[in-house]
Amino acid sequence: MNENWRISRRTMLRGVGAAMALPFLDVMEAVGSVAPPASSRPVRLAYLYIPNGTPDGSWAPKRATRRGTLMRLNRWMRPLEPFKRDIIVPTNMWTPRGNGHGAGTATWLTGGGYDSKRIDAGGVSADQIAARHVGRDTLLPSLELSVRGEGFFSNDLARNTISWAASDRPASREVDPRAVFDRMFRRPGEGAVDRSVLDIVLGHARGLRGRVSASDRRKVDEYLESVRAIERRLDFADSRSREAVRAGELTDSLIRPRPGIPTDHREYVRLMLDMMVLAFWSDATRVCTFMLDHGQSNRYFNFIPGVRGTWHALSHYRDISGKTEDDDGKTSWDSVESKRDMYSAVTMWHTEQVAYLLGRLRQIDDGDGTLLDNSMIVYGSSLADGHEHDSRDLPLLVGGRAGGAFKPGRVVRFSRPTSMSRLHLTLLQRAGADVREFGGATEPLNELGG
């Protein structure tokens, strides 16, 4: 990592942060103009998940050439129009071993099957494997974000977990924007952490490990890993404070989000996306997942003009009676078409958020290109058509150029159902992870390279 580059960006930020008491967004505007570093830039990997699928046909680009060049997107993909040279839309992808709201969510990134009784997603998720390989050089090996759930299933494990540190252990997830910020820019535990205390309790855990049964050892290992993760952040914080001697108070001048969850869902999602941009920009991590909602979200999107009813109810758009068991009883629809349009509008709102993320990343210089060029941003769902509960031809896009390895601006059509595991394998290799196999797949999708 180029030290000078770091300092120049931070110093720059400090100036901006001090001058403006503005939402974080405006700081990001300024970030884009910071001089890029000389060294080659690492590739960042992000997975953004949405539940409930998309209506059949709404994820098909309107016009593409025979060779796949994207010419025009359809009306529901319109937010991506300015990014059509930055994205790849793969078709005919699926997760052969698990699908639906629960199992499909839990295994979206593992390529395995889900065992709900034992709580096992059939494998470590792709992002966590990436974190193991490329996370050593960054403050945080990875970042797992999620919006706070609403409605039934908000604390159901399967529907709330796409990142698995082990096949039977979810990675921790963060729903509070301020906590995400603090993990990146503040000392662990607000200065309450004392290394000598950590040393002692680490010793306790090691001693315990030798005394408990084999099956219990894993629980103790979780504890050990947690202590080490905190120590690692302390190391980073300490090296930063040495920098701070030269560059002044750095991180405190960044605008820290207010505590708590914003009540406006739009503001909330944007803030979380800003945290992701900030993480990639500051190189706090190179791997990030974000669940835009839990796997069977019944959230209201009444802030979208013309949309009534809850998301999961909308996804079953062929039934317009308003009397199915998860309709709310006060909403009914005139026609299947209008209900499907509302369902699509909810998806489109999320697509708009992804477009926002792509836009932010594209504004920031990063080496020879933009931060987006050096990224792989995956966005998709574990269901295709929500009413049919289709598991084939999942809605999916891959944004960014993977540092030049991908050739975006295309729809990549696969003639037969192709496992997401092959996509994950490709992304892992492009992220710099030395893996030959993922979820049973051994052949990467060379098609993404054009």
Next chain:
Amino acid sequence: MLGRYCFRCHGAERQRGDLDIESALEARPLVKRLDLWKNVLARLRNEEMPPRKARQPAAAERAGLVSWLDREINEFDYDSVDDPGFEPVRRLTRVEYANTMRDLLGVDLDLVARFPADLSGTSGFENSANTLFMQPDLLERVITAAEDAIEAALPASRTTPEDEARFRRIFVALPGGDTSPVDAARAILDRFLLRAYRRPPTGAEVDEVLGQFRSALEAGASFEDAVKRALRVPLVSPHFLLRVEAACDTDASWQIDDWELASRLSYFLWASMPDDELLELARRGELGKPDVLASQVDRMIADRRSSTLGTVFAAQWLGFDKLGVRVRLDPIENPWCTDTLMDAMKAESAMFFVALIRDDEPITRLVDGRFTFLNEELARFYRIRGVTGEAMRRVALTTPLRGGVFGQASILATTSYRDRTSPVLRGRWILADFLGTPPPPPPPDAGEIPEEIEENDRLTMREKLELHRRKPQCRSCHDQIDPLGFSLEHYGRFGRWRERRDGRRIDARARLPDGTEFEGLEGLRRVILAKRRDDLVRQLTRKMLSYALGRQLEYYDEAAVRRAVAALERDGLRFRDLIREIVTSYPFRFKKNRATQESAGATR
């Protein structure tokens, strides 16, 4: 024979409907996979399987197979299994952590507000070891919380008598006279570690923490501050955050020691640490004696800390913990739907449950109890007169419209949809959650994924109803589910009484598949107690044992369940007996190592 007709679709090669009979057949006894075999047996018996287009067994073959399976799973001799199971190492839940900090330090702070939520899996209880993970962000918050709690419990200047009392409780020795600062600190830490680790600390453990005290003292800290610095170690230690029981290198089962018993008791009955009396009895090795144990159970139930049996156990069993958190209405559109009202609804159900235990009532009072707990706001909601003020108090019920859990707002609300009631949800709640007899999964040709059905508790109703509408074979189950819910139609989405729904008079009459007719809440109570009493007793026993053990029950726990149920039957189904049976049960007092390949997951 299973091989001939079933393995082609449900074998090791291919698992239609995610069902692998071939591997399941290897797991003996078959009751290990009881649900799977019950399903297979029902399909065979009803001639739903093998599917019509496949090769069919002769009638005699089918009958032979059915009777063999029936014997294997329904007449299995559970007493022949000698296995108390294994309580794995588990981290304290959020609630347990908060309560333990409160009892250890004497201050009740909202320490866990910013802790990540504990997610729940299939056991339904947040204390289930396999869903309690230890993660960096949680540990970090624990570290911060330790610092905050020490400061709050032991402020530099003690201004109130409470401050002084807390100080005395932790600072059990002070330097002066013959006592050196190190000696005093050693006495303090020795005592504190005993309480924090729920067992006597080793000399080395005390010395290590004493090192923290010494270096703080050498760096110029006062005696008090140096002790406070040292206290941070135990509050972050795995000995504190994890509940660890001693390992034993043997194939046989062994009895847990009294320290471990003290923790099992306190986390079961209080969701918190053992108090001084329990620790003292453990030290003397007396806690396990039957008369001592019995009187401790009585003492613990009488203690206010046992309220967690209502706020945690009953709330998670019956599902009313979701109220206000995930089940709520927009308070602006619905000004009556306040946080305080929903808190009162939850408190009503929790306090009712705990009162039944404290008064040693029969378990059947859950259904037909004639009292409840109300405050003014909730009483007004129920249109019951004469209750004033915010405090919840016990109220004898004169109205027939309330009484028992079925008439409680918290239950009626959590079994409704956001804006309307659902007889299906309420019926299913009664069958599945309250009685432990969930309707069977949809027939195999329903075309749904069993995983989804298995893990869903609520929203699959949508799919089930859709099927219901389309397919006549769904009727048989809905004929069981729906009438139970219909009888509660007089209760609105939050349990408010109503005469009409959508302008039409409500018809709360219902008819069970066997022809029994009943009406309204009173009818439902009568039907449940007459026909389903045994299911209720069994379900409560299973749920409470599962909660007490912090794990899902397995087939080998069945003997303990049956023994407890039999004991309850002998003496009027008393709540107190249930708890006594659980704390003296084989799985509660003993443990046994898992065979290694089993813990690696032979169930797949």
